[in-house]
Every structure is written in C-alpha cells, then in structure tokens.
Amino acid sequence: MWKNAIYLFSSILVVTAVILVSGRYLDGRSEIDQVELNNQFEVEAVQETELEKAQSRNVYTKLMNNKEIKVLIIGNGIAQGGLEADEEKKWYNRLGKKIKEEYGANSTFKIITTPGGTAFGGWIDYIADSEPKEYDLVFLCFGSSDEKELNFNQTVFGTIMEGLIRNIKRAKSNTEIITIIENSIKSEAYIDTLKKISDYYEITYVDTIKAFIDSRMAIDVLTEDGANPSEQGYEIYTDAVFDLIKSNIDNKREPGFEEEKPLLFEESNAFTNGKITTEFLTIRGFYNSVLACDKIFMKSNRSNDSITYEVNNSRVLGVTLLGGPDCGTVDIYLNDKLIQTYDCYAPNEALRHVLISDNIGLGLHKLRIEVANVKNAKSADSNVYIHGIITN
Template identity: 30%
Template sequence: MLHKRKKLLPLVSFVMLVFLFSLFLFQDMAETYGSNGNKTGYEKLLNGKPIRYLIIGDSIGRSSGAETPQQTWFTMLEKKIKSTYGSSSKSDKIVQSGSTAFEGFFKFSISDISPNQDFVFIVFGENDRKYMSADQFMQQYEGLLRHVKKTFPRADIVTITESSLKNDQFAQVINVLSDHYHTTHIDMRPVFADSGQTEKQLTKDGIHPNSAGYQLYTDTIFRALEKNASANKQISKLPSPLDQDVDFSFKTVENPDVMDGFFKQGSYLQSEKKATSITYHFTGTMLGLQVLRSPDGGEITVFIDGKKTVELSTWWPFARERFIYVASSLSEGPHTVRFEVSGTRSGFNQSNQSVVRIAAIITKENP
C-alpha cells in the first residue's frame, strides 16, 4: 500500500500542475473587451489588451458620408490601433443622424450598455445649433458628460468638435466643458483648415466628411490617443458641475391631460387634421418630445403656457422613433404644453399626408 502511494504522488502532482496551468490559461483567454480590472484604456493599449469603446453622437459620429463601411473613422481607427498596439477593439454605438446632445443624453440614459468601456467618444454640435441656444446646449452637453462620467468612471471621454461646426459659441461650449472635465478634446476645424485640401475635397455635402475627411478624423484621434498612452494619462475624478441644474434623470409622461382630435394608433397618439391637439401638464425647467418620425410625418406647433414656442417637423426618410428637444431654461414650477397639428408638411415630405404621431413628453424626474 505504501509503495502504491509513492507511485501516486508524482501523478497527483502532475495533475495539479496541469489543472493550475489550465486555470491560468482559461482566465487569460476569458479576458473580455474592456474588463481588465482597474486598468485604464491606455494601459491596455500599451499591453496589447483588448479595448471597448462607445460612440454617442450624430451623423458624423456614425460616419455618414464615408464611401464604404471600411472607411468610417472608427473602423479605420480600430485598424490603426490593432497595427500599432496589437489591441483588438469592440464598439457600442448610440448614434443617429440629425441627433442633438439632448437626444444622445436621453437615449444613453435608457440604454443597456456594457459597463466595461475604456473610451467614450461624444460627437455633437452641428445639429444642436439649429434647435437651441449655446447656453441650453451647454446644459444638455454637461448633463451628458456627467452621466457618462458617473457610469464609466474609468473611461477616458473624447469630446470632438465637428469639422463642420461654424458656430463659435457652440464650439466654445465644448472647449470649456472639455477643459473642466479633463476630457481628450479634439477640434477638427483647424485640422480641416490646415490640411491643404478644400471643403469640397474633404466632404460629401459641405457638412459630412467623405472618406478622405474621415481619414483626417482617424489620424487626429489616433495621435491624441497615442500621445495620452505615452504620457500614461490618468483618468480624473468627477468635478463639481458648472451648471447646478444638470444632475437629473429623465421621466416620460405618456398620458395627456387633454386630447382633442387625436386617437390611439399602436404606441402613438395620432392625427393629421389641422388644429387638433394634445395637452400635458408638467413640472420642471426642461421639455422634450418622443415621436415617430416618418416619410409622411407632419409638423407641430408647440405652445408652452399659452405662448407659441417652436415649430417641429416629424418628417424623416424612414420610420424611426426619435426624442426631440423642445425647450429648457423654463422657470421652476408647473407648466402646460399643447402640441397642435399645423396641417403643413416639410418640403422633404413627398407623400400626400402630414401625420403627427406622439408617444410621450420627456421631462425631468423630480427628486
């Protein structure tokens, strides 16, 4: 019996060694994108580890204008990272053509995104200038920044000033907030201006970059990440807000207080008859609208507390649920909003209809 035990000891030791080696190998192979403990994305790059990134943005965020999927700025960036550092990349995207920081903020707040993000790219400004003032943009953009920072405290936020943004006030907002939150800020306007190429050579339509333009985005972003990696950039903690009214959550209100001429159609309250309306009562300083934008989408006139505030179009080349900015900087306290069908339609609407479909209003959640 003792002789058998002596023979078994080397075998048991060998089996244990194989088990421990397999366990180590499995843990190494099981490492997922963005999940390498408390390491920053830059430390992962330097060690050739996989990274994960999120893009929250508009049409430039999704690379509209690129001739092929292989020439989007993020695909070219992934290839550049792989060839330089050996790191593979996985992405998540909250992007929508025509989107504003408000829509990005709201969609991010309701999205189920992997918590293992190493980098978050924020791409807004060009559309926002059409719907809000620079001060209102600052509130929405800072709210988004803070929500991202709280959700992904280990991620580096990359804020991008779009090459097409000609409104200096909006560009300055991005610059001020990027400095305050210690983001990696990339201003593509001087890059395009100093490239030696014309706007026609670098864009599809004067706004959206073409593949040559997105190559400039890729190269500029990569150089910034490379510089940060070499300097071992540390991720800063969340600072105090510049605007004291930005730490909030959203609330949707589906049931109107008064419905005049609208009827229920699926998930939406619908009408195309001029002067029909929906009225909601809400409390707070901000208001948005959840609608279905579609090829037959009509226009809405918005009245807040009896005063005509803005006109909105629900046209879009294909059916898509959207979250539209309506107003902010309202006084504290109760308000009444009425959405009235204008009976008109966008020049883009080539159908014979002008239908308005409303799902809910979006307001701040009261603390």
C-alpha cells in the first residue's frame, strides 16, 4: 500500500514539474511572439509611412487629396501662353482653375519659357536655374522652333530632349512629365521623335495637332497666324491637358524613373551637366552695357568686332545671345573656321541659346563670335548682344 502511495506522489511531482516547465516555456514563447509581433507592426508602420511619403509626392495622389501641386513649364512662346494674353487667360492659369474646381487643389506655376525657344535653351535654362527642383508636374513644349534652328535634325533634337528628361527625373524620380506636341510642328520626324521618347520613358503626351483636327474648327480661328494659338486654340490646349490629367488619375498612374535604363540616343549623356561661362579670352570692340532677361550682355553693332573664348574638354558648345527687333547677325568661328552664321533678329526681345555643336571633341578649342557685315532686312539695327558660352 505504501508503495502505491509513493508511486502516486512521484506521479504528482512529475506532472507538476512538467506543468511548471511548460508554463515557463509558454511564457517565454509568448514574450518572443509578442516581440516578433511588435517588430512586425513596426516594419509595417515604416512601410506604410514610406508608402504615404511616396504617394504624397505623386501629383495625382496630391490632387485626389486636395493638396497643392508645384508645376514647371519649360518651352517656347506657345508654352508661354502668348505675349499679349492676360495672365488669367494663359492656358496654364486656366488649367489651374479647372484643377481647383475639379479636385480642390491649388497649383503654383514656374515658367521657363522664351519666344522662339528651343530644347537646347530649355535644357540649359533648367540646369542653370538655382531654385530647388522639387516639382510634381513638368510640361515640356518644344519642336516648332527646333525644326528651324536644327535644320530638321531630329536626332540632335531627340538627344537634347532625352538629356532634359533624365535631368528632371534625377532631381525627383516620380515627377510627372507631360510632353506637348505643338500644333505648329511641321515635320513628321519631329513628331515621331517626341512620341518615341515619351513612349520609351513611359511619359504621357498631349497631341494638340490631333486636338485641333478633332475640334473641326478652322485653323484661322484656332491660330493667330497659322502657328501661334488664338484664345480658342489655347482653350483646346487647356482642355486636352486637363483631360489627360483626369485620364491618368482614373488609370491610377504612378510616375517613376529607372536611372539604369539604357539611353535611347547614345549622345544624350553629354547633356547631363551644363554651365554658362562669361569669362572671355579676348575682346574687340564690344562693351559691357546691357541688362536684359536678367543677364548682362556685351554689345556691339560694328562689323568684325568680336569676342573670343577658350573651350577646354567640353563636348557641348553653345552661345547665349539676345534676340530682338534691333539685332543683327553673328558669324561663329571654331578654331578660326567659320561654322555658322546666326540671325539674331526677332520681333520681340528674347534670349537665344544657340547650339554650335553637340560634340566638338575633347581638347582645347578657340571660339570667336563676330559681328557680321549683313543683317536681316526687318531689323532696325545691327546690334549684337553676347552674354557667354554654354559648355558641359
């Protein structure tokens, strides 16, 4: 009998020990599980915060959440909205009003445009701009002036546009870019180049040529002179851009950028960096006298007066001039060889960033810009205004 009692007592001790050990194990396991659960919550919270940050930087999410957006417009006179138009009638201010009415969000616009402007000018103006480049939406509007400046060389045009797009995306990867195919572009090659670049970088574009045709309105109603949009023409611009924005929101578009993506145009990496240099090597006849477009220009109207610059190890070469109704013509010499004659006449005063070469070759070069002995018959004078040279 006492043996049974001892056996029963031993069994109780064993069971008690098992329960105690199991309890401690479970308590320890619970603590571990709780720590792991807390860590999981922290990771999910961080991921959610990062997602919220990403979404807050997306122009479309901002609009849907009634948040203000920052918009940059880079382009020529058409992008500028017309010289004579009232500010409230500018296409982008009309766009801002439509966005406010539809989404309750304000829009702030920065304008980097010039009448007769080219992609090359837009590129260097963007690079040289000192303001933080934290834009939610960027419009690019080039092509019609480039056709004339680049003698229909759509490859150079595409190269510069790609360099500009990649610069914008490097500054903020989910900046949305919308390219505008202007109604005034004549060359199918330029139109195809804009579409090709847009498709390659998954950028949406507004085809205002198609929008004009679809309106069934006469060209003399939609434009002032067959090229520059009238008030009715700009209404079509505004509606087409707004419709694209709405479509992108409906499609839950998320802008992005893969920096490792191969170049579409192999020379476009030459347009990664750029600068304007005002230091000259020699000067003959020019004097420092004119402040225009927030820049100081050297001026002369005497034939053969010149400014010489030294260029070292730059692939890109250009010059910043002033165009206007009293402007003459310049002869441009590279290493004492005449390579270009440029007519600075323009109906209105405007910057002229002139591309001389997109690949001059490394090494030391001498650039001479000289007042030509001829001028445009429309010009009131032969004045040449030089600010500096563009290199990378």
